[in-house]
Amino acid sequence: MSEQRFGEFVAVRREGDGHVAELAMDRPKAMNAVSTEMARSLGAACAALAADPSVRVVVLTSTAERAFCVGADLKERNSLSDAELVRQRPTTRGAYGGVLVLPMPTIAAVHGFALGGGFELALACDMIVADETAVVGLPEVSVGVIPGGGGTQLLPRRVGAARAAELIFTARRVEAAEALSLGLVDSLVPAGQDTAEALALAARMAANSPVGLRAAKRALRLGHGMDLAAGLEIEDAAWRTVAFSGDRAEGVAAFNEKRKPNWPGE
Numbered sequence: 216m217s218e219q220r221f222g223e224f225v226a227v228r229r230e231g232d233g234h235v236a237e238l239a240m241d242r243p244k245a246m247n248a249v250s251t252e253m254a255r256s257l258g259a260a261c262a263a264l265a266a267d268p269s270v271r272v273v274v275l276t277s278t279a280e281r282a283f284c285v286g287a288d289l290k291e292r293n294s295l296s297d298a299e300l301v302r303q304r305p306t307t308r309g310a311y312g313g314v315l316v317l318p319m320p321t322i323a324a325v326h327g328f329a330l331g332g333g334f335e336l337a338l339a340c341d342m343i344v345a346d347e348t349a350v351v352g353l354p355e356v357s358v359g360v361i362p363g364g365g366g367t368q369l370l371p372r373r374v375g376a377a378r379a380a381e382l383i384f385t386a387r388r389v390e391a392a393e394a395l396s397l398g399l400v401d402s403l404v405p406a407g408q409d410t411a412e413a414l415a416l417a418a419r420m421a422a423n424s425p426v427g428l429r430a431a432k433r434a435l436r437l438g439h440g441m442d443l444a445a446g447l448e449i450e451d452a453a454w455r456t457v458a459f460s461g462d463r464a465e466g467v468a469a470f471n472e473k474r475k476p477n478w479p480g481e
Contacts, residue, residue, distance in 0.1 A: 219263075222256035227264065234271040234421040235414060236264055238314075239278055246282035249332050250291050251303050254310035261313030268480055271425045272417040275314065275323045275340055276410050283323070283349070286331025289358070307332075311364035315339040318429045320420050324413035325349045325400065330388065335364035337400075338373065341432065344416065345400040346409040347391050354386040372439065374398050425480045426462040430454070 219227045224242040229235070238260055240247040247253070264270050277283045287307075295303065314321065314336055323329075323337035325345040334351045337343050345351075353362045353370065361367065362383060371379035374397055382389070382399075395403045404412045420428065434453035438446035457463055461479035469476035 221260040221263070222252055224250075224253040225256035225260050227260055233269055234425075235274065235417045236267075236270045236272070237274050237276050237410075237414065238264065239276045240284055241278045243279040245285075245288065246279045246328065247277055247284040247333065248288040248290075249284065249286065249307070249310060250288040251306055253288075254303075254307045258306070258309035258313040261310075261317055264319075265313075265317055268425070271319055271421040271423075271428055273317055273319060273321045274410070274413045274417050275321060275336060276413070277324070277326070279327070282327040282333070283325040283329040284333025284336055285328050286333045286335075307364070311335055311339055315365060315369075318432065319425070320417075320428055320432055322413045322417055324409040325351070326407070326409045331355055331362070331366075332364045335362060335366045335369065338369040339365055341435075342402075342416070343400040344402050344404060344409050344413040345391055345394060346404050347406045349391040349394060349400065349403075349409075350388050351394050351399055352386070352388040353383050354388065356384065357386040424457070424462040424466055424476070424478050426457050426460045426478075427466075430457045 216228055216230045217233070221227065224240065226239045226241050228237040228239060240253070242248065242253055264273055292300070311332070321340040323340040323343045325337055325343055326348050327350065329337050329349060329351045331354055334353055337351070353366045355362050367383065370382065378397065389397065389399060391400070391403055394400045402412070430453040434450045438449045441449065461481045465476050465478060
């Protein structure tokens with residue numbers, strides 16, 4: 216396994232052919248509370264992954280035993296003046312936005328607490344695999360703020376406006392089984408298996424065309440919320456980017472020759 220560090224608290228790990236990248240939050244003593252430094256490192260790691268054409272799928276993980284991420288570092292936040300908080304905001308947004316705009320499929324592997332900004336990082340991914348210890352929620356109004364890492368926009372896209380309102384306004388924590396039933400997570404696995412299951416799912420995705428994966432994600436993301444006619448135009452534009460690609464030619468050839476494709480990725 217190769218590992219690239221981004222500051223003290225973030226690592227990118229890759230095995231084998233490197234097509235699946237594990238983006239690991241590595242601040243276990245603070246249960247991955249997102250400090251300014253950690254936010255900066257997450258943004259930098261996402262920028263590097265986005266620019267790497269060899270990466271086909273990203274899995275967001277945690278090295279903390281008891282948590283995926285507990286959200287903003289409130290101890291640091293308490294020490295900031297108003298002016299410092301304003302200056303910190305672009306860095307914080309860069310972390311959440313960095314995950315959200317990754318061009319390849321993304322999977323969050325969640326165990327333990329995924330609260331506030333921690334759950335927002337998971338929501339920024341395309342899919343969430345959670346284990347039985349997971350506890351998720353957006354409790355920001357209980358400390359006098361609102362979800363500011365995309366939660367007010369991403370949660371209703373998952374569960375609908377009324378359900379999102381209930382969860383955000385009550386600030387309640389949701390345990391794993393209910394989280395699955397509400398659609399807050401996409402699959403539930405035994406305790407301790409979230410990362411392994413997410414990496415296995417990522418490997419199945421990464422066997423497919425990298426050009427196709429990115430174009431399909433683009434169509435899914437851009438088309439969401441559009442009326443059908445506009446969505447179909449977005450899909451057609453994405454189709455045109457792959458229809459004349461080397462991946463499409465290789466995919467058709469491999470199918471006809473009854474072999475695995477060797478994707479050129481262009």
